[in-house]
Amino acid sequence: MKIKKSKTVSFDVDPQCGFTPICPDELPITEGDLIVDELNAQAAFAQYRLVSKDCHPEQAPWIATSPEQIMTPVEGDHPNLDIKWPAHCVVGTKGNTLIPGLPSESSYDLVVEKGIDPLKHPYGACYHDLSDQESTGVLEWLVAHQIELVIVGGLATDYCVKTTVLQLCNANVQVLVNLAACRGVDNETTEKAIQEMQNAGAKMIKSSQELEC
Numbered sequence: 001m002k003i004k005k006s007k008t009v010s011f012d013v014d015p016q017c018g019f020t021p022i023c024p025d026e027l028p029i030t031e032g033d034l035i036v037d038e039l040n041a042q043a044a045f046a047q048y049r050l051v052s053k054d055c056h057p058e059q060a061p062w063i064a065t066s067p068e069q070i071m072t073p074v075e076g077d078h079p080n081l082d083i084k085w086p087a088h089c090v091v092g093t094k095g096n097t098l099i100p101g102l103p104s105e106s107s108y109d110l111v112v113e114k115g116i117d118p119l120k121h122p123y124g125a126c127y128h129d130l131s132d133q134e135s136t137g138v139l140e141w142l143v144a145h146q147i148e149l150v151i152v153g154g155l156a157t158d159y160c161v162k163t164t165v166l167q168l169c170n171a172n173v174q175v176l177v178n179l180a181a182c183r184g185v186d187n188e189t190t191e192k193a194i195q196e197m198q199n200a201g202a203k204m205i206k207s208s209q210e211l212e213c
């Protein structure tokens with residue numbers, strides 16, 4: 001697939017140790033640490049490189065306090081919380097850091113932090129809330145830089161990658177999802193997520209080898 005490097009963004013969604021086997025007590029996604037080479041490879045086809053990070057507090061109502069609670073609904077009236085997760089990507093811990101092999105944060109063109117408010121657990125990188133009201137600034141950045149294509153990879157395909165891609169599609173941004181640069185929490189929800197992203201207009205590529213400038 002021929003793409004134009006100028007006005008193209010490579011977007012690394014939540015490529016953090018907390019989503020990999022490097023941090024087994026957080027939210028380890030099988031092979032989550034193996035996406036690095038593909039993220040770096042896709043970035044070679046883009047003028048800009050962006051990264052989003054889950055930046056969570058140590059305590060929040062969405063944090064499961066026992067394994068049984070994981071993925072059960074958060075009780076109470078919390079419009080920006082849905083289900084419980086193990087604590088992950090807490091600011092100041094290893095889980096919050098980018099997977100080794102990725103560039104340093106300061107060399108990205110934009111670093112987007114989300115999820116610091118204990119009463120919000122967003123998935124997508126474009127909004128701080130679950131109903132797409134409070135912008136993180138990503139969409140504005142894409143408009144300001146006249147971006148025409150975003151190549152997405154990261155963790156996890158069925159949660160943060162999916163939601164980010166749907167938000168981009170909804171904002172009429174052209175999106176390519178590099179499946180080799182993504183891993184999902186669960187096979188079934190990952191297959192469904194791929195369908196949903198395609199239905200929203202995103203195109204899938206198996207790997208960056210399909211790309212040429």
Ligand code: VGL
Pocket residue numbers: 014019027054085123155156157158159160161
């Ligand atoms: C994610 C589950 C919970 C993700 C974040 O980054 O995909 N998944 N929190």
